Amino acid sequence: MSKKLDLSIIIPVYNEEENVIKLYQEITKSISLLSLTYEIIFIDDGSTDGTFEKLRTINDKHLRILQFQRNYGKAAALSCGFKEAEGKYIITMDGDLQDDPKEIPIFLMNLKHYDMVSGWKFQRKDPVSKRFFSNIFNKLTQVLTGIKIHDFNCGYKGYRSYVVQNIHVYAEFHRYIPVLAHWKGYTIGEIKVDHRPRMYGKSKYGIERILKGFLDLITITFLVSYKKRPLHIFGSMGFFLCFSGMVICAYLFYLWLTGIKIGERPLLMLGILFIIIGVQFISLGLIGELVTNTKNNDDYIIKYDSSKPEMDF
Numbered sequence: 001m002s003k004k005l006d007l008s009i010i011i012p013v014y015n016e017e018e019n020v021i022k023l024y025q026e027i028t029k030s031i032s033l034l035s036l037t038y039e040i041i042f043i044d045d046g047s048t049d050g051t052f053e054k055l056r057t058i059n060d061k062h063l064r065i066l067q068f069q070r071n072y073g074k075a076a077a078l079s080c081g082f083k084e085a086e087g088k089y090i091i092t093m094d095g096d097l098q099d100d101p102k103e104i105p106i107f108l109m110n111l112k113h114y115d116m117v118s119g120w121k122f123q124r125k126d127p128v129s130k131r132f133f134s135n136i137f138n139k140l141t142q143v144l145t146g147i148k149i150h151d152f153n154c155g156y157k158g159y160r161s162y163v164v165q166n167i168h169v170y171a172e173f174h175r176y177i178p179v180l181a182h183w184k185g186y187t188i189g190e191i192k193v194d195h196r197p198r199m200y201g202k203s204k205y206g207i208e209r210i211l212k213g214f215l216d217l218i219t220i221t222f223l224v225s226y227k228k229r230p231l232h233i234f235g236s237m238g239f240f241l242c243f244s245g246m247v248i249c250a251y252l253f254y255l256w257l258t259g260i261k262i263g264e265r266p267l268l269m270l271g272i273l274f275i276i277i278g279v280q281f282i283s284l285g286l287i288g289e290l291v292t293n294t295k296n297n298d299d300y301i302i303k304y305d306s307s308k309p310e311m312d313f
């Protein structure tokens, strides 16, 4: 589908009343140097301060404000922005002035070569505790997903529009957009971005996000690797357990044949337990197969179709 504008900037904001006007001004200054058609979309994620009122004072046809009924979270705000954006290129950034709009042209330059470009807060201006856990999180995600970027959770990112049309960002999966994009086969570039300290307002994410982030990492790894074949993971564990249980029972059976009593041996319990759990795992895998098969979710993307006009990238 051809897009009406060259660029859409999407900014999720939740209680950022001191930041929004300044951010809007900085973005406008940065983009006005480029001769582009553009829109700036602020998604007010249910702010309870004056964020919405501040945004409403701006009179600019490039500005679009969407206000959520309540606070649904950053992923929902981004997902809504992706749906509404009319730009051929899309840039997302945080609304707290930590990302510098001067870098918008650099993202656009890099989007000539990649489907998606992710920012890397090279010298992060956040508290030490946040940086520490963030480093662990990034390393772990790198190892588990095989994607070689340093900063998965940076809010400053650029996309070609077709990327965001083909990924489904929900719950708190905004942290894993590069994983979802990589999974679909899109190329990902990374650029170092300047990170400024938060001057006004508070960070919305505390220590509780670490646990949630790690649980989501398990989900995403599982979804990416085994969504289409649940029996492969549950089935292999099930077979391993069943096999171990059978070996144990065979050994005990041999002892029983030689006249040794086995009725009181804890090993017998273990053997039987392994077999029962193993059968359960295999059944779980089969139920998983049933679920994935009833849901008709095609996971392929057609890059070229001779019967349709070519995409203008």
Ligand code: UDP
Residues within 6 Å of the ligand: 011, 012, 013, 014, 015, 016, 045, 071, 072, 073, 074, 077, 093, 094, 095, 096, 098, 155, 202, 203, 204, 205
């Ligand atoms: N945000 C949002 N909804 C939320 C939480 C955060 O739209 O429920 C926005 C927030 O206003 C900011 C961006 O997401 O523009 C990043 O949030 P924050 O700066 O608090 O995260 P951090 O930089 O501390 O990771």
Ligand code: MG
Residues within 6 Å of the ligand: 094, 096, 098, 198, 203
């Ligand atoms: Mg921030």
